Amino acid sequence: MRMITLLLVSLLSVPALAAIQVYEFDNPQQEVLYQQLTKELRCPKCQNQNIADSNAPLAQDLRQKAYELVKEGKDRDQVVDYMAARFGNFVTYDPPMTPATIFLWLGPLFFVLGGLAVLLVRTRKNTALTDNPVMDPAEQAKLERILNGDKD
Template identity: 45%
Template sequence: MKHVLLMLLALLLSSHVTASEDNYAFDDPNTRAQFLRLTEELRCPMCQNQNIADSNAMIAHDMRRKVYALLKEGKSEQQVIDYMKARYGDFVHYQPPVTAATLWLWAIPFAFIVVAMSVVLIRRRTTVDDDNIEEKLAKADAMLKQEKE
């Protein structure tokens, strides 16, 4: 039992190991870091819930090769992202751009907070606004007294 648990733990911990097996040589550690970052950020169009670093689909393989080639040419990270977006659409990058259609992703949580806050505030104001409170308290006292008797 202990072994099974240990193995499960090991499995959980190893989840971040990526499947890419290609060997790409870099002269500059910065370019290497860029390559690793880009292949994590770019999404595979074939196997949609994987990034291209993680996927073994042919298209992901080709995209890694292209990212490598573009970085070797001296392209910046943004240029590589734009290159892929021009071919596969916004879909290919895990960071969605802010457009009229995607604005809601950011707007709805804030709108929800604003609406909830205003509801709470309005509610509170209306309950405080009770002017015959004395009368009601007297009535409640009378009821309590009655119960005691």
């Protein structure tokens, strides 16, 4: 009975042994920088999740590398540049404007300008149709007489 109790207690305590990553920093500024970086950097493997919230092995590696870089005294831009150089601009939620991403940045503007151009053309076309009737004046006068109730 004692053996069963010991076995149950040891099995129930296994979740308490789950690994929690604890990082030691030299000063509070490094810790704040690390926390900001882990919330700003996106996990390349996960679906739009930052490395602070992801449990993927790659995100754990990125957190470890970010910790190492912060401990070395690197600033925010240096850490972000290192991660972007290694994993591409996908790791940042705010990618820079490059020739490859210019359409992502200017696409919405082109879409709105195209919509306004279509509206302008259609409005002008409708105005032109009402100003220039399709019927010749004799037919239009005959139609107006019929609509007014006059008979030929």
